[in-house]
Amino acid sequence: MNDGTTGGTAAGTRDASAPIRVVVVDDQPLIRAGFAMVLAAQSDIEVVGEAENGADALTLLAGTEADVVIMDIRMPVMDGVEATAQLGRLRGAPRVLVLTTFDTDEDAFAALQAGASGFLLKNTPPEEVVTAIRVVAAGESVVAPRVTRQLLDRFAGKLAPSPRHDERLDLLTAREQDVLGLIAEGLSNSEIAARLFIAEATVKTHFGKILTKLDLRDRVQAVIFAYDAGLVSPAG
Structure with missing residues (x-):
């Protein structure tokens, strides 16, 4: 699901030894029940709540601690x-x-753009759903950078009409800006390492610093930030 490209993680406080607490939000009871059944079979995942729409989810989460929310869109x-x-x-x-x-x-x-760490297709196999939950709980994203970039290119009009320089870019070193730009272009960590003639571990270190300095959660948000800040431009 994460295409081996997620690399760095955002800072988090979740106890890695505790079960991943999941809330399932969908207006179809059968879908909620299906997710609950699949997740109940996992020793490291616990379904702590269900909701049938976004408003109910917000009410539920106001009093329920959760690590990951599986959220239907419509x-x-x-x-x-x-x-x-x-x-x-x-x-x-x-x-x-x-x-x-x-x-x-x-x-x-x-x-x-609203802040999701990724998306799942409704026909995603159960084992991939489980993997995606674990990846997201670890602070990574489950959308390959190329897919994120394709979405940005396709819906560029939904962002600011003309990207402008974001002052937060000045918090990054020149090398960190290079790494962020290549991430936004859809390159994986190994591809960035080859392009910049540095070790893949160094790319991961740079990316971790980028997330911290820009207060971003994952690779998806980093790509959107780079686009919106004018570091990269839409294709075509």
Whole structure:
């Protein structure tokens, strides 16, 4: 799911020895039940709640600690994009995996822009869902950088009309800006290492510093930041 490209992780406080606490949000009871059944079979994952729309999810999460939320996008009352955006404003917010039908649709892009750590197709095999939850709980993303870039290129009009220099870029060293730019172009850690003639471990170190300095959670957010800050431009 993560295509081997996630590399660095954002800082987190989750106890790695504790079960990953998951909330499932979907307006279809059968889908919620299916996820609950699959996840219940995992010794390191615990479903701590379910909700049928974004508003109910926010109410639930106000009193329930969770590490990962599996969030459907199209739901009544409040959709998954708005719920994801509101969750992102909370301190210690759980990471969000959104459910979508196509991997390049506008909903997927909107969810990533709202702060989701990635998305899953609704026909994703159960074992990949489990892997994705573990990856996201570890602070990584489950969208390959190339897919993120394709979404950004396709929906460039949804961002600022003309990217401007973001002062936060000045917090990065020249090398860190190089790494961020190549991440945004869709290169993996190994490809960046080869391009810059440095070790892959060094790329991971640079990326970790980028996340910390820019207060970003994962690779997906880093790509969106680079685009929105004018470090990279849409294709075509």
